[in-house]
Amino acid sequence: MEYCRDMQESTMGRSPDDDYEIRLCGDADIPSIIRVNTLTLPEHYSDDFYYQILRAYPETFFLAERDGAAVGYIMCRTEHGLSLLRRFGLAKKCHIISVAVLEEYRGKGIGTHLIQRALERVRSESAKECYLEVRITNLQAIELYKRLGFRVVSTLSGYYKDGESAYTMVMPL
Numbered sequence: 001m002e003y004c005r006d007m008q009e010s011t012m013g014r015s016p017d018d019d020y021e022i023r024l025c026g027d028a029d030i031p032s033i034i035r036v037n038t039l040t041l042p043e044h045y046s047d048d049f050y051y052q053i054l055r056a057y058p059e060t061f062f063l064a065e066r067d068g069a070a071v072g073y074i075m076c077r078t079e080h081g082l083s084l085l086r087r088f089g090l091a092k093k094c095h096i097i098s099v100a101v102l103e104e105y106r107g108k109g110i111g112t113h114l115i116q117r118a119l120e121r122v123r124s125e126s127a128k129e130c131y132l133e134v135r136i137t138n139l140q141a142i143e144l145y146k147r148l149g150f151r152v153v154s155t156l157s158g159y160y161k162d163g164e165s166a167y168t169m170v171m172p173l
Helices: 005-010 027-040 047-056 110-124 139-148
Strands: 021-024 061-066 069-082 090-101 129-135 151-156 166-172
Touching: 021 110, 027 047, 027 061, 027 069, 027 090, 047 069, 061 110, 069 110, 090 110, 110 139, 129 139, 139 166
Parallel strands: 090 129
Antiparallel strands: 021 061, 061 069, 069 090, 129 166, 151 166
16 A cells, blocks of 8 residues: 555655655655665564554654665654653653664764654654664664663663674653
């Protein structure tokens, strides 16, 4: 099912330097998203997983394009559950499932803008916190997340298939 083009166009936005565009993802974009994931991250999901996330959470699945080609994406979901910030509290949370930018486009603010766009959307839906998992060796990503207001709250030993551990990072919204 193709998501409404009007919905996509109404949420499109240009970067400050007009070098790339961020817009909502549609079904037709999934092959490009998979390509970006394959080229940038060691974790890969089934093709169907991307479509499932898009159908369930279309409002927080964004694509960054340059000259019509995908250069990055972010996919998130909203959840209700135990707060990662308040002991024994419940919260509506945003979970950043995956965010990636092609290596040759890193350092241009694309990852920052993708995350900011997703956070704006979940704030408007009353989410109170946002969290993600990141490889403990991915120092560039960890620094980006810290600059955006995330902090490490736990370490997940052996989280990834290859046995590497992850940090859980969270920020209040």
